Amino acid sequence: MSIRIGILGYGNLGKGVEKAVLANEDQSLAGVFTRRDPKDVKTVSGAAVFSCSDLPGMKDKIDVLVLCGGSATDLPVQTPKYASLFNVVDSFDTHANIPQHYSAVDDAAKKAGKIGVISCGWDPGMFSLSRLYAHSVLPDGKDYTFWGRGVSQGHSDAIRRIDGVVDARQYTVPVPEAVELVRSGQNPELSTRQKHTRECYVVAEEGADLDRIEREIKEMPNYFSDYDTTVNFISIDELRKNHSELPHGGSVIYSGRTGDKKHVIEYSLKLDSNPEFTGSVIAAAARAAWRMNNEGQSGARTMFDIAPKYLSPHPDEWLRAHYL
Amino acid sequence: MSIRIGILGYGNLGKGVEKAVLANEDQSLAGVFTRRDPKDVKTVSGAAVFSCSDLPGMKDKIDVLVLCGGSATDLPVQTPKYASLFNVVDSFDTHANIPQHYSAVDDAAKKAGKIGVISCGWDPGMFSLSRLYAHSVLPDGKDYTFWGRGVSQGHSDAIRRIDGVVDARQYTVPVPEAVELVRSGQNPELSTRQKHTRECYVVAEEGADLDRIEREIKEMPNYFSDYDTTVNFISIDELRKNHSELPHGGSVIYSGRTGDKKHVIEYSLKLDSNPEFTGSVIAAAARAAWRMNNEGQSGARTMFDIAPKYLSPHPDEWLRAHYL
Secondary structure, eight states, X not given: OOEEEEEEOOSHXXXXXXXXXXXXXXXXXXXXXXXXXXXXXXXXXXXXXXXXXXXXXXXXXXXXXXXXXXXXXXXXXXXXXXXXXXXXXXXXXXXXXXXXXXXXXXXXXHHHTOEEEOSOSBTTBHHHHHHHHHHHHOSSEEEEEEEOSEEOHHHHHHHHTSTTEEEEEEEEEEOHHHXXXXXXXXXXXXXXXXXXXXXXXXXXXXXXXXXXXXXXXXXXXXXXXXXEEEEEEOOHHHHHHHSOSOXXXXXXXXXXXXXXXXXXXXXXXXXXXXXXXXXXXXXXXXXXXXXHHHTTOOEEEXXXXXXXXXXXXXXXXXXXXXXX | XXXXXXXXXXXXXXXXXXXXXXXXXXXXXXXXXXXXXXXGOOOTTOOOEEEGGGGGGGTTTXXXXXXXXXXXXXXXXXXXXXXXXXXXXXXXXXXXXXXXXXXXXXXXXHHHTOEEEOSOSBTTBHHXXXXXXHHHHOSSEEEEEEEOSEEOHHHHHHHHTXXXXXXXXXXXXXXXXXXXXXXXXXXXXXXXXXXXXXEEEEEEOTTOOHHHHHHHHHTOTTTTTTSEEEEEEOOHHHHHHHSOSOOEEEEEEEEEEEXXXXXXXXXEEEESOHHXXXXXXXXXXXXXXXXXXXXXXXXXXXXXXSOGGGGSSSOHHHHHHHTO
């Protein structure tokens, strides 16, 4: 019997989860749920679309509900709310609010006897695991995270909000010299500016003041002011042709030591599609949520709490024979 | 209260575990145990040395016993035997016999109400985790493991057994073109010879037939005959000066896809000391064994069965705040 997955929210991430679920032989799609009018949403796979108001009536038809909303306003409400009805998985990534989010999901899931996996994806997610394993094995050391080269959707959105901007794509790029310095095991102190640069491709309205737009981007606090930023104005055709994909990736490099001996651990990702890879991590976490709940477990979980075997569709003996 | 670790077997790995335990603030050394006369063994840290026959009388003084013997003959006997008295951790790496070893340790540990973690280190161990996580997230893909550049103790020993050889060091070296091909996401089929080369540094007896030694090395089945092998004869002084360390490392590269999108996951290690890093992984696993046993769990475990948080000395909330 397959694990029936519901998807709430059908943007890039929702589509990534849909594709991942269909690639997993032990999973099936129970449906896509939306706050919009279901008639207005067409799924890539042809999966059925329902209104999110149908969810409470579908408790017997969904084994795990995946929440694909945003961390700013959607998930803080949705994850605890739906954890009282379903096993849930989200990709909550507002770092400072994780303790509070964990606690709200834990309360709701425990009361309902469900599992709520939060903060799944690659960062937080696979990168977090890499940090935890490295620090646990080598207590004397330091971790460095580099993101990119890849499209930051948050930074692209920030540029789009500037007056006179039609569309934009922002690439986060690690500084090669910084990466090499860390890999060499020298444990450098690196400022924000020394670790990453930001490359912007901007489509401006005809007649817009390009100097002003460039200045507004480069001076934007939090997003750009602490970085060396380059701004390239391009046509809408060029944007569509060369910047329509959402690649991403990066590395967690841990540089540790045992006395006088150095050890460098590196975990890196090179992803053609950020939302499709994130959706794949979420689908594996949904499998784990279902299996842990079937064992009678309940409450909030992160990747740190999940024994790796629960993420795999294969039996334990098979895993030991093939991957150990 | 610290976790009291006993070490059975005091070769390179035993010393690596000793160093790791002393670097862990939550662990202390209960002693080193040997089959030799304890008077003949001096520990690096000055830790007390006991005979292995003292072990049964020290059940109340050791929380986890780490078994540092060999996989060929020591561990198949020792791990089940001591799992009936202690929580144990070993680094059993004879791949074909893992099912049988797991089952023997599981029986003994369950009967005694103890935890037995087997096959800990980096391969099997951290590399195994990397394979499992990658396959679980992306079911459509292929994993490649490259070892080195590093000293293979098994291959060095095999050369030392050849008539006329005084000492030897063998380096396993990944073929750079093969690594690059895999990284590019092309999923090549690679033969044994295409993946690694073998570099040998050999000290021969005076007057020995060097051609015969070189031929015997290159034609040795399993160890060398399937590889491009180079043999360098050097002096004992040069061996001591340039080849006295035991560096190792390697990468697990997973090349997967979601439909038409490629994703490459790479986990790599660059280790100044193979036994010290392996000992560090074992020390973290010993912590997990102790914590799982304190929760009332018993039986055999591998890294696949251990929720990552158990490996860390930090509380769950701290882990979520710092590493997630």
